[in-house]
Amino acid sequence: MEQKKNISRIFIGFAILFLIVILLENLSSFIPGLPQVFQPTSPLFTVLKKAAVYSLVAVSMNLLNGFTGLFSLGQAGFMLLGAYTYAILMVPSDQKEQVYYLFGGCAFNFSLLDMFGGIFGKTGVGGAISMIISCLIALILAGAVAGFFAYLIGIPVLRLKSDYLAIATLGFAEILRAIFQWQKLGKITNGANMIKGFPTFSSFNITNASGATILRLSTFVPFLVSSVCILIIVLLINSSYGRAFKSIRDDEIAAEAMGISLFKHKMLSFVISSFFAGVGGALFAMYVANAQAKAFTSVMTYEILLIVVIGGVGSVSGSVIATFLYVACSEWWLRFLDSEQYIGGFKVPLLRNGFRMVVFSVVIMVIVLFFSQGIMGGNEINIGAFLKKISSKSERKR
């Protein structure tokens, strides 16, 4: 009974979160003359979108590194697979010629968007339905492709331990990036050029007949998808399999002696983590509105690893909080360091292009040196208990 209440509280919590997000991004259209922060072009929404995407990838990496104890650095590679799968499946047929013009068209003349567009119609409510369904399927397929490759690479690689596994997965990600940039595969991957023209987050904004936006949903969509995925990961972690993963992390030899098949469970964790990294990659492609192998470098993996470490290895809520802080710092709050600033007539020294990264590195070093457990350590924020506290307080007031 208590558990059911807890679940319903969590759902209410998410519903409130979504409402706030939707409200926030539509505030400027209801109330004119708001400060720049609330305008749709504000960095606030860039941060929210990117952080929503990154938090999913960070949590998926935490599942592997923090909960199963497998030190893998292949996340960017699986994101790349997801991004390309999504992009290739979703570019409408009539745009393929234009996107692949360097290679004289695409070899893969199929688009999920057109397929469902043919069933439900391409405009109005039918268009919306076909887009939602095709996007969902493309996201799942993006995850599935990443998961499939994770399975293939996992067979040889998961026999390795700690650093060796990290090196092998890192190498795998770099090889993938090179292959996707190979000109000979241009008819599918568009070589080193970007694939674009597929539906992005802003395609979910509801517009009226004349093209003006009525309701913005472009921040809500990544929040929704990431929340659902993270919720699934949390459910997995708290299940019997999640406990088995943690036992492998704590002591492999004991886990094996207690009947937990190391290979099977490591593979499961690896494939599931890669699945969600693939979904995250597809979301990332939607966020930047293009898919290009150049973006998925090992730097991206390190960024995500950093987020996981800052948030606390083995803490989902820590990863999510750290993602928002990290992305906000790198995309917004520390931006002022990159340009010349004047206080009164005094020119602040040192500030110039690139200085942000210097400060950023120092901040990270301080965190790693003095807060090596991360923000959350191995603990979790219990949304249900938190909401219960609030609701019981408000009841008492009454």
Added chain:
Amino acid sequence: MGNALHLENVTMQFGGVVSVNNLTLDVPEKQIIALIGPNGAGKTTAFNCITGVYQPTNGLIEFMGKPMVRNHPTGKALKNYKGENADKYAKEAPLSPTPDQITGLGIARTFQNIRLWKSMTVFENVLIAKHQHAKQNVFSATFRGNLSEEKRMRDETMELLREQGLDAYKDELAVSLPYGLQRRLEIARALATGPKLLLLDEPAAGMNPQETIELADFVRQIREKYDLTVFLIEHHMDLVMNISDYIYVIDFGSEIARGVPKEVQNNQHVIEAYLGVSDKE
């Protein structure tokens, strides 16, 4: 009654060192059998061969009358092989199940240096040992299509903790327990896998005499209650002589004596082996 475990010519050689040499022994069902020997005699290596941590270089291990592990040296290992019976098992294909498969057959073990899962509570430590027999797959587990099975696993775990007198500590971290209780928890965790044969690797290590006496009763109790066969390695002679039905003594990997406690106690080889290595016993 048959043998729960039967070892035949088991040899384990690491490079040039023969850790276990041509070991042949029987562990009859429902008995408590001890394997003793001075430090470095190869007792734990023998255990590791039985539980699949190592694959023996040569020999056969049968569990409940069926061959479980079998190997013979080939190639370079054969060239360097110092043991006996190198060609006895060469005709049959090697069998080398992984430790988790062996646990699945019904052999559970404890460790000499306690290996509990450190970040987890007492309850979770036992609950995880039930995972291998759970029927749920990863989807039904994630989306909670298995609530009745999960509840059954939790109830059984609680029952087991209660029987072992650990229920008061169920929500504490396993490593925060006192040493004696950690040992007991490790045995409880092994019992949770539903074993037919329980291997105890120095269960009394680090215990005081009072705890050792309690442990002897405890081992007898669980044998009766769970219908177990027990095979143990031990240094405490009091304990071994007290509870064992039969004793095997090994030194430098080879068997030097076997018999009921009385016989072993008076065996000249055993006295020499123990006095020759250390004078503490």
